[in-house]
Amino acid sequence: MMKQEEFRRLVRGESRGWLASATRGALWVLSLPYALGVSLRNLAFDRGWREVVRARLPVLSVGNVTVGGTGKTPMVEYFASQLREKGLRVCLLSRGYGVSDGPNDEALVLEENLPDVPHLQGRNRAQLATIADEELESQVLVLDDGFQHRRLGRDADVVLIDATDPFGGGRLLPAGLLREPFSSLGRADLVVLTRRDAIDEDQRRSIKRRLGRWTKAPWAEVSFDPTALVDAEGAERPIAALAGKRVATFCGLGNPEGFRRTVALLGGETIDHRDFPDHHPYSRDDIESLLAWVAEVRPELVLTTQKDLVKVRLTLLGSVPLAAVKIAARVDEGAEAIDHVLAQIAAKVPREE
Template sequence: MRRLEPELFLRLVRGELRNPAAAVARMGLGAAAIPYGLAVRARNLAFDLGWKPSSRASVPVVSVGNLTLGGTGKTPMVEWLARWYRRRGVRVTLLSRGYGHGGGINDEGLVLEENLGDVPHLQDADRVSLARIAVEELEAELIVLDDGFQHRRLARDVDIVMLDALDPFGLGRLFPRGLLREPIGSLRRASAVVLSRADTLDGEPLAAIRRAVDRVAPGRPFLLTRHAPIDLLDADGGSGPVADLAGKRVAAFCGIGNPEGFRRTIRPLCGEVVDLRVFPDHHRYDARDVAELTEWARRSGADLALTTQKDSVKLRTSTLGAVPLRVLRIGLEITEGLEALEGILAPLVRPVPGG
């Protein structure tokens, strides 16, 4: 089967393409989801019954993951956790697979490296081996596992699962017919469920998500968070207030898992978002991209161009021609459920001898 471009694939599975060819394609994707689902369930059962072993690190492991494809706010959550433990004097190491790294640290890793200068970050598909390196060579006292919900080879003490309020359950269908990486019932393995971008919902839609989670994972802490704009950065290390966007005509672009989430974050901050250009997740920008973006920004008539920190670490430029380029740095703000989460995290902090 010919590989679909991400944007076309999303339009197809969401039902936005309505023609006979699209209908047939969705039927084919639905058929492909059946063996995928059987394989996922068989793998999880093997781990649940101990037929597939999980290796336990000699220090606590906190995993951050999700149920769906695309961006759910895992990286801001990982950063929040690392800061929480560092404030308590715990030596933390981050582990991730490193999707799209191409032999070096990937874009998400570069963002974490930029924001967490005192927290080592290791990337490799074999996170069991990385855990040993973290403990033996980096003297880690706690490991934060990024995108670890499906990586069951490494046992964890806390499993945090992120849901995105814009599409918490991946269209309710398993990949490739939908965006679910595994069935919703897998939330039973979660220690806590975190709803990102919860500020985009209120009333019944928010209550419906809470009820759906409680049906499959009763009693789990359910946290509400928002993507809180922190500041505006440039490639030269400068920082300015988010208020500088007020009244500006902004041309935005991104290559992230959830571009609609970026749009919703920036829209109330600007005078007008004149355009949003979307690239595939983990897109590697080259000279041609920069030239095209420069021309695009010029034609848009924008006062400035805006992108994400994940994109900027691969561009390292403060302008697109005559148009200034700024980076919106985002942090995770927990608006409900902080006390419950801290009750799960705190027991993993080892007491200081003689304290």
């Protein structure tokens, strides 16, 4: 089976040779029925042929148009935190990718970082909205990964664009990384460029100019700052503790390059890295493999992401400390546009009787 990073290189056109070209051609053919399905589904909602369920509470959707790795979890955390600071009772709603017998990795991270914000997961988000309203007495709903979930109406659509891979190869799945064509950005109320510090100003302007063909929505740019090192027991250490350390890293993300780039800027010496598929569940065999790997490369510290640590749940790999890099969103441009969206959402909160 093709690894995640190999697939990304393939659809970006970075893999060369006749086999890579033939594979891209086959994937393009496979993308045609997907494109037709996406177009028909969006047309059905646009024309009112499919029902849109309106919740009594205002809904803020945070999503994207590419698969994996745009930074949805820290951005959902950011928007929920901002609404909480306005004194509102917030509830998160999500599909819950990978959910079987409990909350998935994203829900566990948000539960740790937002302990006073409930998180409901399930396929029927309209039903979850009712539960949040009637049983949890919420005032505002934040829909995680909601851009393609059009059945639940929303009052604002925030769409995230990853600066390190903004166009997803320019093709729909499986020929590229696009979940929808960029014309769908016409539905966006706010476009947010994430990881903006990973590229220069000219590149940011180019991305904004190209996306301007499909949307006139307000624009914002954010970076993700490392704030602390946290272990499985919740103990935190300052980022400065990394200085001069020999570090091994692993992660299971849609875009592992973002994590590797973050670690590279923290002052430690990265001696090896292992990638796992997005939302990887980490079996006993995986843990044994990690233990053997750590024994081989002999780092002073092993780093991963919060999404991975909540599933591994170890403070040590062998005798080596294991910690996650805790990150938070920082708004670099467009704070007024973000504040305007949040104010619109807050203004629609039903008055309490």
